Amino acid sequence: MNKVIQVGLLGMGTVGTGVLKLLQKNGASIEQRVGAQIVIKKVLVRDLSKSRPLPVDAIMTTVVEDILDDPDIQIVVEVMGGEHPALEYMLKAMQNGKHVVTANKDIVAKYGRELFETAEKNQVDFQFEASVAGGIPIIRPLKQCLAANRIQEVMGIVNGTTNYMLTKMTRDKSDFASVLAEAQAKGYAEADPTADVGGWDAARKIAILASIAFNTRITLDDVYVEGITAISPQDIEYAGELGYCIKLLAIAKETPRGIDVRVHPAFLPLSHPLAPVQDVFNAIFVSGDAVGDTMFYGRGAGEMPTASAVSADIIDVARDICHNVASRILCTCFDEKPVCPVRYTETPYYVRLLVEDRPGALAAIAGAFGAQQVSLHFVIQKRKVGDCAELVLITSRVPDADLRLAINTLRGMSVVREVQNVIRVEAAIE
Amino acid sequence: MNKVIQVGLLGMGTVGTGVLKLLQKNGASIEQRVGAQIVIKKVLVRDLSKSRPLPVDAIMTTVVEDILDDPDIQIVVEVMGGEHPALEYMLKAMQNGKHVVTANKDIVAKYGRELFETAEKNQVDFQFEASVAGGIPIIRPLKQCLAANRIQEVMGIVNGTTNYMLTKMTRDKSDFASVLAEAQAKGYAEADPTADVGGWDAARKIAILASIAFNTRITLDDVYVEGITAISPQDIEYAGELGYCIKLLAIAKETPRGIDVRVHPAFLPLSHPLAPVQDVFNAIFVSGDAVGDTMFYGRGAGEMPTASAVSADIIDVARDICHNVASRILCTCFDEKPVCPVRYTETPYYVRLLVEDRPGALAAIAGAFGAQQVSLHFVIQKRKVGDCAELVLITSRVPDADLRLAINTLRGMSVVREVQNVIRVEAAIE
Structure with a gap:
């Protein structure tokens, strides 16, 4: 027996x-x-x-x-x-x-x-x-299957509620509030949705993954967090036109300044393996120095x-x-690495602006970016809104601090009626 | 020390x-x-x-x-x-x-x-x-991470050479022979490409995966194998028009008749998680009764x-x-399950025919299928080829044996100039 x-x-x-x-x-x-x-x-x-x-x-x-x-x-x-x-x-x-x-x-x-x-x-x-x-094997793969690798990057869609909402917003061109109400009705979102839509649930998960991937203890307080509440159908539409989708990403990378660990909505190229991850599904993309790019996909809850x-x-x-054995694989946080402050993290940015529709407006805006050493990769004028024009631009790869300075300058300019959104671009093909 | x-x-x-x-x-x-x-x-x-x-x-x-x-x-x-x-x-x-x-x-x-x-x-x-x-964690995830599940299906793109070739054929609309030559020049395909393009490499891998997934010893001889040599740019184009891609799939499912285990090219819906797997990348899709659908993606060789x-x-x-322990996880083949003969395996089929372009042709062809209880889900007349018309059809889900009988009947019919290709449809949305 x-x-x-x-x-x-x-x-x-x-x-x-x-x-x-x-x-x-x-x-x-x-x-x-x-x-x-x-x-x-x-x-x-x-x-x-x-x-x-x-x-x-x-x-x-x-x-x-x-x-x-x-x-x-x-x-x-x-x-x-x-x-x-x-x-x-x-x-x-x-x-x-x-x-x-x-x-x-x-x-x-x-x-x-x-x-x-x-x-x-x-x-x-x-x-x-x-x-x-949830059900996706990721802790054991990181601790065992990829144990011979130096992990370079972990990037995941680790919150089903927000991925469902962004998928819905993309498919139906509906806005955040109505999709949230629907997600709540379906039981995908809580009555108080802050933990999900605010990015806090994803932040806890990336803290755990980053600790394992980079062998240093990362806690929730170390994670820079932005939620998806400011994402509009307009942003999603423009993302699509430019070859991107918008996903709430939980990201951890090792950089010379320390571990860059953050949760925020991001433009992601449609060709990226995480881009087709729809509805409540989760996936975690892991890059290692030997294995290259891998991804683990499945249901993240339920x-x-x-x-x-x-x-x-x-x-x-x-x-x-x-087998009469215990503690065979325990804590792998044998290093103490600093956390890279968000001001040093570098990505391209998508910026959507409402500007006065008059000659010289674009030159003034480009000048404000240029003053912070932010070059513009791409600028396009979209629809008219009243007497204003909507301007969409993608910057080159810049430190967050420089981008913030440029955005502050824009906010003080008479030609700029509104800075409508600022969203990071991840895994951009450069 | x-x-x-x-x-x-x-x-x-x-x-x-x-x-x-x-x-x-x-x-x-x-x-x-x-x-x-x-x-x-x-x-x-x-x-x-x-x-x-x-x-x-x-x-x-x-x-x-x-x-x-x-x-x-x-x-x-x-x-x-x-x-x-x-x-x-x-x-x-x-x-x-x-x-x-x-x-x-x-x-x-x-x-x-x-x-x-x-x-x-x-x-x-x-x-x-x-x-x-190769580098994709799959043995350990199956043996450990999904150990509480009854696995229902394993379906993988497990041969990088053929996936690279099919990706190239899809992107460039080029034919098998020229893509093979290119793959050989790049070192992705061997001088004798049989093991890859004939499906034998994939068959060995699915034998191993099926043994673990279904807890019964499956060997290479148990696997039904078809390669990709007969796939033409025409098939790939029609697949795309119908919302599918063509992939060389290694499949193992548990059925009431035993383990259905096979390697062959297949139509796969573009919405399936395996569909975006491009170039030399591999991925294995696993369904379990508790975890639902999961997928493991990465580089399968190198x-x-x-x-x-x-x-x-x-x-x-x-x-x-x-930790002074050994044999902690060894063979998990504690059952002896039969292998389901391919004649009983059921899928829809894509069939491409060259038929005489005259009244009554379609009725005769539909009749040949009907005589084997094969109903047609979809029929479309494509381009003209000389005095003939190219006919593309998708059958409903039928046992392989019935489909083969219908195809044999077609081959003997005067109205049918050529049966150009017969390809299984997997993971069809029914």
Whole structure:
């Protein structure tokens, strides 16, 4: 008879329910893979009386010690969300010699170091594949499959809500507000959409990915963040005309000034592998010095895709238990690299301006850019708006600080009625 | 001071040279990851006098026993290619207690079972990430990251040469022969291109992927194979008009009749994630019951991408050595599933015919299909060719055997001057 490995589940929301379903549905083949039966022994819930989609009455508890202090439970799976008390529960579980699996990006992005140190000290596994990009394998590929590479760049579409919204805005030429309302109605966006549309969810994920890719601890505070609220159908249309799409990108690159790590909407060439990523799908593009360009694509959220990633971690830990090994791959942040301040980051920029439609206007604008050493790669006059003309321009590659100075100058010029939008251009073909 | 793990390299062609370069270039960070220094102690070569791109004189040998019988060498890396004596060397290495890493798809596709059994018996690791799709992480993602899923389908562009050729034929509207000549001139295709253009290289790779995905041993002989030699610019043009591209696909699906595993050119909807995969790039699309659709994209060949995968395996084995564990993940073929004969496989088909341009012709042709229960989804008359008309049709989803019967009937009909091409349609939106 096979060994039994017992698991305690903290939380039974969407992801926890998915994990229970999946371990049940594919339990037989998982047992064959692992050489042991994986059993959920107890589930921590807040409310015992709430009706549940699965028959779990017999294993529910509201007392966390029933899990953390149960010597038979070898793996604790945290899928309750939030920072506290989830963090304390995980630390306690490790101190009690239990391996920990989590899907909690907030905690990994903020308390990664503490969790890794505690795991190492207590010689237990700490796994968090589901914390970034749901079902898409990306943590393990970065830590193992690309381990021989010096990673140069990680660039991802890691927030399904905003990618769905930008896809909709592109397809239907509809505006931000109406697409947001629709996404909320479909359950793709929260009532308070700030975490998604403000870029904060993506920022947590790129903090985690950057830490692994560049072997230095990057936290949420290190990430420069801009959301998509200012993107208009007009910008999307002009992007298309110029051979680009607009995506909310989470980017991390190693530069001579440190790790350049940011989340913002960007023009992306239609020929880039990330450009065809539609709707709620996620994808992460990784460049390494040996492997070249790679990409990992799939569903970044949802009950079963996330359960797939959490369960893969459980299986991995169970394999470790069967082979009597732990902490085989832990923290890989063995360097301390500085973060490159956003003012030094360099990209071309798309700028959309409303200017007075009179002779000399363009010369004045070009002069304002030139004064900051910003050269213009491309300028085109688009539609008339009242007595004004809409001007679209793409700059050459410039430091963010120089661009900001030029934009400030423009804002003070009588010929410029409005600076309508400023959007970075990524992966431009130069 | 860190531990030293010594490696013996069998072969110093393109991949072997890449591995030496990479372990040297990124040796410091690899040492930090592993907690041990990885050193290539000896390299087996055929000719000591040949000039080499790296200074390896001191470690070269022509005597394989210098590696296989050296007790200090813990990992043997087979990058010599060919079936014999590479297989025997690997088996001997395992019997001598050494872990084995290989990039050899021919051997893994043909002798996988024997190698796994020998590895298990001798409690050593056996890794082969580079045998499929070069630098793209796919073996480890399937065996670990998607381990909780029942895999439903694996569909890949796994041969860079043919993908480059089809991309060129699509972009430049050029024909097979001229693109092949160009690919040969660029070094993308061999002097004898059969393994690539005949689909045999892709067939070996899908045999390996199918074995892992469906937990049953699939060998090259199980794979139905068609190459791309019959694809004409005309087919590619019509595909484009109908919203498809033509790709050489390596496909494995689980069906009620067994594992459907085949390599052939196919119409693929332009909206499919594999459709934008251009030039020599590879990608593997995997569907699982929990994760949904995923895709893994990157360079499927070349010195450094392949070295990236081989080195990742070496790192993984080295981590096992450091943690005193072996055979942690070995063969996952614990089922014995039948292979679905190609006659039962079902897809829609594209058929291009040259028919006499006279009344009743279409009715006769439709009748020939109807007699085999093949209904036509779409029929269009294209250009005139002499006194004939070119007819393009897409059938509904039908078993291969029925389609073949209908095609045989057509070939015997006086109204049909020529059956110009018959191509499967995959991932059709139905």
